[in-house]
Structure formats: structure tokens, C-alpha cells
Amino acid sequence: KKPCTAIFVGTGYFAEIHIPESRSLNGKGKKTMESSRNRKGAQSIQRAISLLRAVARHNEKGVALSKIAAEAGLHVATAHRMLAVLVQEGLVNQNPISKLYHLGIELFLLGGAAQQFTIRNQLRSALERIAGETGDTVFLLIRSGNDVLCIDRVEGKFPIRTIMIDIGARRPLGIGAGSLALIAFLPDDQFQAILSANTSRYAQYQNLTAEDIRKLAAISRKQGYVVSEGLFHEGVTSLGVPIFNRQKKVIAAITVSSISQRMDGKRCQEIVQMVRKVTRLEGTTSLRKTPKQKKLAESPRRNK
Template sequence: MSNTASTGGTQSMRRALALLRVLAQHQEEGIDLQGVMAATGLERSTAHRLLSSLLEEQFAERDARTRRYRLGVDSMQLGFAALRRTPLLDALRPFAQKLARLSGDTVFLVIRQGDYALCLLREAGSFPVKVFTIDQGERRLLGVGAGGLALMAALPDEEIASLYARHAASYAQIGVSSAALMKAVKQTRSAGHSEIVDTITPGVSGVGAAFRVSELTWVAFSFGAISSRLDAPRRAQMGALLRAECQAWAEDYLGQ
């Protein structure tokens, strides 16, 4: 194979992978052809050709009514397979155990999955009263829970507004208004970590911090404990600990 052909093939593969990332970022609402062109910088003919190939291979799907594209069933299958065992998850498990030892509290690892935060790991600390507010494999809307709030705070305001609008009824059902959510987001950005007090389970509080592990993927760790243990001074202390540990871990992981 010639170098020219090899280079061209690599370019096409990179474009297709970039396109899959764009579809993943717009999985909930979908994205039309114009949006794909704007997000990727591809010309119309190239974007259409790549999308057609992904449709044929079932790595993408198109809504017949809105003509918006989303990830297809085969993309989903790859994602589910990867979540069951990945080098990233293997690397994060001992880090979660370290955080549980340092804090003594329950540690949760969540990852953004569209409009939701999916719990990948849960590690119990040494403190006698355990907090199990979410199970491994369970998911919640972004902004709900310390980890989900930390993930949401990393999003642009306009994306948060769209997300809330899509799930306004669900947020209202748990007593979370748009104004309250944005206030919590701004406080999280200012402090560098999220804090929740009695918002999900009465008598339970938490702190969380989010960080990027790839171009597309954000994860968040959080501590959960009874509110009498995780009072305001300790929330600030544990938030600082979590920020420092997560930043150090991410720098080491991304620098490999």
C-alpha cells in the first residue's frame, strides 16, 4: 500500500472517529447535518458520505421525522462492552480505594452518559455508618448527587439549560428548579468542588469533583457521609482533598 493511500485511510478513520464523538455529545437530542458540519469542520459532501457509511454499518441512526443523527446500536454495543472492563476502570478502582482509605467515607465514581451520571464504582470507607445512596450500574440525571453536580458544572450554561428543559418534569418531581440548579452549578465552579446537603436522602451529604480523562469523557468522584459527620468545615476540607487527589491522578494518567 502506498504512503498516500495509507495517509488517506488514516485521515478518513480520524474523521469518522471525530464524527462518532460528535454524535455521542448530542445523543439525547440528536444533531442534523448542518450541526455535524459546524461541529467537525467537514464539507457537506464529506460529512454526508461518512454519516451514510455509519448508517449502513449501524454505528449511527437517523430519525426519519427530525432527520437528526444519533449513535446507532453497534456503537452502543461497543460502549457497553467497554464499560464492563476497561483499562481506565481498572486504573480508577485502586484510586477509589485510596480515596476511601483517606476519607473513611463511601466513595462513588460516576461517568457522564448523555444527560445522566452512571455509577461505575462504589467503595466503602472505614466509618461505621455507611452511605449507599446509589448502586453500581444505577444512573441519575446530571446535577443530582455530588458527582452528577460536579459533572454538570463542567458544561456550558446553554447546554445545562437545554438539558434541564428536556427533563424539566423529572427535575421538578425531585424538587429541583432551574434557578436552584444553576445556583448550585455556580457555587461548584467557584469552590472547585460540589457540595450537597440533604438533597437526595435526608441526613446525608456529599462532596464531588470532576475531571477529564479523554477528549470526550468526564468522570467524577464523590464522598458521601451522614450530614453530622460531613458538616460545612469538613465538606470544605474533603473538597480540597478530593480536588488535589483527582488533579494529581488525572495529570499522571493523561501524561502516560
């Protein structure tokens, strides 16, 4: 095969350069360029998602460009260029006066279009029943990157209510009973990776470290759910119950919270059993037993 020939047009002259076949745009060279473009495209998508998550964490009050860039791990100029595209597409809004960024209406429209497929719809009636029978506030939480995202909340009728997190609010994974329930049952390497990623963010929570979260997670794995007695909110006890799918992966968590005087050991057990029962829906089962728990629960009579 003949080598590839490239002709460059300069100012008043032509230059003909013979390029070896191994460096031509055919064969391996072309594939390498395509592979590079694919990697850059995937990286751009990942960066855009990181920016959206950073904006979402501060959506209520708005967030400045510098903080978005820092949380997404991007240079300010890069973040600014990408945010400009997101604003143009309606996924992000920028207040013309304060210059702070918020989530855009287009993002909510996209979310609304997918609403019928979400676990929120599946478990809404379960939340209402739990809140109705306990009188306490019930939250539905899911994982979003290294954050926990509250996607639903139902308030009970008990006069003293504990509103710890609003719908749409985010926190670092590991902060809160339900948040910890989302990650405590992950493989250890994944669990440790999340703690490492969020360690610096835990500093904003007084008297709480990654080691504290690690210890509580170890206890929670043994009992199958999380009990937080005033650890994250003084005077409030919360139960975090993981929701597993058929593949035994945690897809959500339910938190039931109340003032600590109402949450003694017996009542906590009753609430956990209730959550187990009412969240069994279309193959979604809460609190599947770990292999160790199954072994302890099995008896010779049952095996016969």
C-alpha cells in the same frame, strides 16, 4: 453526453423513458443518494444508542417496550424493530415471560474488553485511599448522554453508610453532587441544554426543579466543587469534585457522602483537598482553578 435511458418492464409491454442527465444516477444525483444513505445510517446508529441507554436506565428491574420507545423518542414499531436486531446480536435480552428488556451479555463482554482503558482502573486506588482515610462511601461517576453513570464505588468503615447509587445505575445529569459536578463547569450553553433536556425527568424528584439545580451550579462554579446538604437525600451531605483532563475538560467526578453530622465546613474542605491530591494520575488532575480563581490566587511576589 447522451442522456440516461431506463427501460421498465411491465405486463406485456416495454416502456423506454429518457431521463435528463441532471437526474441520472451519475454525478450529483449519485452523490446525493450516497449522502442520504450516510445520513440514514448515522441516524440508525444514534437511535440504537438511544435504545441501549433507555434499557440501561432500567436494567435492574427491566423495562417495557413502550417506555423504551418514549424515552428514546421513537415510534413503538420502530423501537420494536431495532430492539429485535439488538436482541439478535446479544446486546439486549428480552425476558420471555415478562417481556421486559435488559442489557445483554454481549454488551458486558464488549465493556470488559475495554476495561483496561477506562478511568475506573486509573482511579480505583484513589477511591480506596479516599474511603480508607475518610471512612465514608466514595463514588466514581461519568457522563453518558444526558445521564450520570456510576462506574465504581468504595465503602468506608464508618458504621453508618450512605449507599445512594449502585454501580451501573443511572440518573438524570444534575441529580446528585457528583452528577452536578460533571456539568456545572461546562460552557453555559451546553449546561442549559442539558437542564432543558432533563427538566421533565426532574419532576420525579420531590421539591427539586431545574432552577434549584441552576442556582446550586452557580455556587459550585465559584468554589470549585459541589456541596449538597440534604438536597438530594435527606440527612446526607455529599461533596462532588470534578476530575479534569489536560485539556481542562471534565471527564469524571468523585462523590464523597456521609451523614450530615460528620460533614461540617472544615471537614468538607479537608476532603476536597484530599481528593485533589490523590486523583492526580497520569495527567488527570481534579479541580483545576477557573481563570477567576487563578487571578485571585496569584500574588505580586509569585509573578516576579
